[in-house]
Amino acid sequence: MNVNRKVLTLDEFTIQQVRQIPNATGELSTLLRDIGLASKRINVEVNKAGLVDILGDAGSINVQGEDVKKLDIYANDQFTGVLQHGISCAGIASEELDDYIAFDDTESKNSKYVCLFDPLDGSGNIDVNVSIGTIFGVYRRVTPLGTIASKEDFLQKGTQQVAAGYIIYGSSTMLVYATRRGVNGFTLDPSIGEFTLSNANIKCPPSGKIYSVNHGNFFQYNEGVKSYIDICQRKNKNTGGPYTQRYIGSMVADVHRNLVKGGIFMYPGTIDKPKGKLRLLYECNPFAFIIEVAGGKATDGHQRILDIQPTELHQRTPMFIGSKDMMGELEKEMGNS
Ligand code: AHG
Numbered sequence: 001m002n003v004n005r006k007v008l009t010l011d012e013f014t015i016q017q018v019r020q021i022p023n024a025t026g027e028l029s030t031l032l033r034d035i036g037l038a039s040k041r042i043n044v045e046v047n048k049a050g051l052v053d054i055l056g057d058a059g060s061i062n063v064q065g066e067d068v069k070k071l072d073i074y075a076n077d078q079f080t081g082v083l084q085h086g087i088s089c090a091g092i093a094s095e096e097l098d099d100y101i102a103f104d105d106t107e108s109k110n111s112k113y114v115c116l117f118d119p120l121d122g123s124g125n126i127d128v129n130v131s132i133g134t135i136f137g138v139y140r141r142v143t144p145l146g147t148i149a150s151k152e153d154f155l156q157k158g159t160q161q162v163a164a165g166y167i168i169y170g171s172s173t174m175l176v177y178a179t180r181r182g183v184n185g186f187t188l189d190p191s192i193g194e195f196t197l198s199n200a201n202i203k204c205p206p207s208g209k210i211y212s213v214n215h216g217n218f219f220q221y222n223e224g225v226k227s228y229i230d231i232c233q234r235k236n237k238n239t240g241g242p243y244t245q246r247y248i249g250s251m252v253a254d255v256h257r258n259l260v261k262g263g264i265f266m267y268p269g270t271i272d273k274p275k276g277k278l279r280l281l282y283e284c285n286p287f288a289f290i291i292e293v294a295g296g297k298a299t300d301g302h303q304r305i306l307d308i309q310p311t312e313l314h315q316r317t318p319m320f321i322g323s324k325d326m327m328g329e330l331e332k333e334m335g336n337s
Pocket residue numbers: 095118120121122123124214249250251252277
């Protein structure tokens with residue numbers, strides 16, 4: 001079979017990017033390659049998820065005599081292992097771990113980046129064959145090179161990200177990542193096992209027709225959110241509504257669709273959980289960075305997500321993210337404009 005050489009692989013693309021930046025060391029492209037490798041391994045396991053009855057359920061022992069792990073733990077271990085053995089990452093923090101891990105070997109201590117991730121997002125959807133994903137944010141460490149990373153490296157504002165991205169295990173598997181230079185999407189070509197550039201320079205349309213929110217919580221939302229949802233559902237000459245409601249329950253899939261087609265995704269606080277459900281460091285900051293580079297907006301309803309100073313690794317925040325004009329309409333209803 002012929003390989004189309006006009007198609008750029010993820011590695012080729014990141015190396016080309018490095019060449020355009022004077023004094024770049026290439027460490028970030030190595031890190032992105034490691035992330036690509038970990039996600040290819042996760043992809044293989046995700047694709048086997050439906051075979052769980054045959055191969056063994058989480059907690060059981062499979063036919064090879066190996067322990068079968070929950071997929072989110074498997075994904076966490078793959079990301080942690082690949083980044084630890086790579087040469088660009090000083091430490092990681094993950095939704096699946098209570099605390100951060102600072103890698104203690106010489107190579108890692110001399111690495112300038114830390115990576116924070118949600119190894120498997122939307123994991124409640126695994127059993128029913130619905131798209132799930134991985135989300136990551138990369139920061140330059142603030143502690144000196146050569147030392148072991150510490151908590152302050154992980155508790156940085158989202159504005160400090162140098163790159164952020166996600167992998168969506170969907171009808172195809174895609175890796176999308178942003179640096180300040182742009183957002184680019186790569187689709188995994190299973191015939192060669194490579195992520196290849198498929199969506200160059202992604203821009204979020206300034207407006208769209210889709211709103212994504214968990215309607216089951218409607219009566220728990222504040223008046224501003226309810227009023228905006230009401231507008232989304234009405235015919236309205238300012239907005240061109242009614243909009244279409246789409247909610248997959250995997251943030252990666254919901255925000256990816258809205259990024260490409262235009263739309264808004266909301267996970268507001270509720271009466272029971274005023275800070276909502278989503279985690280600032282592993283879910284909200286990476287997506288806020290990506291959407292802003294693509295021309296959209298992300299807030300907690302009052303403040304830009306990327307400006308929030310984190311105080312703990314697992315802190316949660318309400319999240320509103322999407323097309324610029326739709327976010328403007330929301331802000332009006334929330335009384336912020
Ligand atoms: P995770 O699987 O990492 O715990 O995250 C699931 C998140 C997010 O992906 C999704 O948008 C949200 O949970 C859905 O929550 P609700 O079921 O409460 O709407």
